[in-house]
Amino acid sequence: MTKRVAILISGGGSNMVALAKSMTGDHPARPCVVVSNVPHVKGLERAEVLGIPAVCVDHRPFGADRAAFERALHETVEGYAPDIICLAGFMRILTGAFVGKWAGRMLNIHPSLLPNYKGLNTHARAIEAGDAEAGCTVHEVTPELDDGPILGQARVPIIPGDTPETLAARILPLEHQLYPEVLHRFASGDRTPMLLS
Numbered sequence: 001m002t003k004r005v006a007i008l009i010s011g012g013g014s015n016m017v018a019l020a021k022s023m024t025g026d027h028p029a030r031p032c033v034v035v036s037n038v039p040h041v042k043g044l045e046r047a048e049v050l051g052i053p054a055v056c057v058d059h060r061p062f063g064a065d066r067a068a069f070e071r072a073l074h075e076t077v078e079g080y081a082p083d084i085i086c087l088a089g090f091m092r093i094l095t096g097a098f099v100g101k102w103a104g105r106m107l108n109i110h111p112s113l114l115p116n117y118k119g120l121n122t123h124a125r126a127i128e129a130g131d132a133e134a135g136c137t138v139h140e141v142t143p144e145l146d147d148g149p150i151l152g153q154a155r156v157p158i159i160p161g162d163t164p165e166t167l168a169a170r171i172l173p174l175e176h177q178l179y180p181e182v183l184h185r186f187a188s189g190d191r192t193p194m195l196l197s
């Protein structure tokens, strides 16, 4: 049966577009909703253009009450009955209360070669450390930040003179290839880690 995929974003949504566009033909999944925690972002417009329901659950009115925000997010997402949630540039940390409800059904893309550089400013940290390589990782989401079983990675060399911006520009197109490929495999029941070649 076709799987339903909810995609959570906070901004431009370029990974969301890559995921949504990949789910055609004999792909085992289809997008069912795009949810942003930030109002009026480009990604919501892009989802509408693609004909996908696009909704916002603004985190700000909830202030410090993370649990209440997550309950609202969960209710909204659940209303679209997804089988899989893809975090795609979703910039809120989700607690175990939310993550636990979607255990084994939620993926994230992170712009580093995990387990290296969890958290923010990944490209700057890789350059600063003098690493030879950087990249991106798709992984299952567990309550620990940017942790969870790795499903796929893509690698690029770091070249002399790279800045966080040049590195990000080299890695983003790979994110757009890796995430759809991993989602396709995941939706087909294949959780073995892959390396994008």
Ligand code: GRF
Pocket (backbone or CB within 6 Å): 009, 010, 011, 012, 013, 014, 015, 016, 043, 088, 089, 090, 109, 110, 111, 172, 175
């Ligand atoms: C991507 O680099 C993603 O890995 C990171 O945030 C960025 C989101 O970009 N978590 P977009 O919203 O998909 O264009």
